[in-house]
Amino acid sequence: MILVTGGLGMIGAHTARALVDLGHEVVVTAHRRAGVPSFLAGKVAVEPLDVTDRDAFLALADRHDIGDIVHLAGSIPGENPVDYFRADTTGLLNALDAARTWGVRRFVVAGSLGVYLGRTEIPWHEELALPAAESPHPIIAFKKAVEPLTLDGLRGTGVQPVVLRIGSVWGPLMDPESPFNPMMPYLNAVLRGERPAPRYAGDGGDSCYAPDAGRAIALLTTAPALRHRIYNVSSGRRTTNRDLAAALEAIVPGLRLELRPGAGGDPYLDITRLTADTGFTPAFDIAAAVADYVAWRAANPR
Template identity: 80%
Template sequence: MIGAHTARALVDLRQDVLVTAHHRTDVPSFLAGKVTVESLDVTDRDAFLDLGNRHDISDIVHLAGTIPGDDPVRFFRTDTTGLLNALDAARTWGVRRFAVASSLGAYVGRTEARWHEELALPTVELPHPIIAFKKAVEPLTTHSLQGSGVQPVVLRIGSTWGPLMDPESPFNPIPPYVSAVLRGEEPNPLYADDGGDS
């Protein structure tokens, strides 16, 4: 969902957009005929780098990620490999900017009512492996790109919603809750410790 809306925003800015997808290569109707789609397993370094042989790539927006299963090490290995391959591609191709998805969860542990980029990020227990990975993405990205000429852009993304949101997503329970109420249905209960508010 975030990727499709990001692609649309770039198309609206008259950018040529290459979208990569691993499992699903179908595109929403609002992107049909406006983007190029390539199937890519981001953990395959050679396949990732080969994109640069077929396309003129000037910037990268890396939003790829997986959903953790029972093995957190496997999750971290998969997503870290994808990140490092994307960073390798950015440096190899000499792109201008490399934007990467982090999370507002990076601020977990701060007590201020207003978060901003100058706040130190505390070392605290995090409520979910995705938030832990996204917090680690920030120094991995900025340090990997130092001296490369590639500008790192860290996107601390908060809750998302919209027409492409998975209604079963555990990461943003509020829109389905409100939708159920509007339909006159009993919404699923919300729990303080389910991570939906982080």
């Protein structure tokens, strides 16, 4: 059985779905979010768990035979970043403790493309040395720390660590007004019948539809062998505002979105390593992703 912490969040739920589709038994943990997405109903075991509770975390093994861990649980920083660092570091350390105690095969953990900020090379790939630049947000600062904590925390064990440098993921279950992805407020303004403010046509950058991200993580979790410990997870291509506007105009009758001329050299993730080791290729281009998301939102609030 595979444990997915934070398995009712956007990335976690799509990862759990992909694991089930691959034929695996899955248990997901839930803390703040209790509703099970329709595509997971009856297909996974759900365990209420605050990952900062070490005893409760380790007690999961009393009820489930867990062979792999995908640690995606996380929180959002409040006014005091120290509280956020304390909570998410404790959750990570408890997950690592569980991996060591249970002797799992593989420990997969969420990092971020934000670790590359400061590198000017495009696309970003795993061989780049990480810059010592100041992090623009506490989440990115923590995700930088995730990598050495995980790799050193499992050193000398039989547990294989896999750090995911996850790109800009969007799709079903994401907050429609999320401040972490500018695509979401723009897209959802259109769904409300509003006309969003014009954007520069060539701006954009990394983008990955959530079902694709979940499938990539599932493949990295279940692959018979992996040659690396760090993998970029995304679509492997740049998505521009021009691409997004065209996808929306193709499915919303009469819609014409205003774009300003201009192009940005926005970064995106190279996924050559991911594809080589798992065979992953995205199932959704931006047009298919937008069409799928609009159909999902017709029956779901987020």
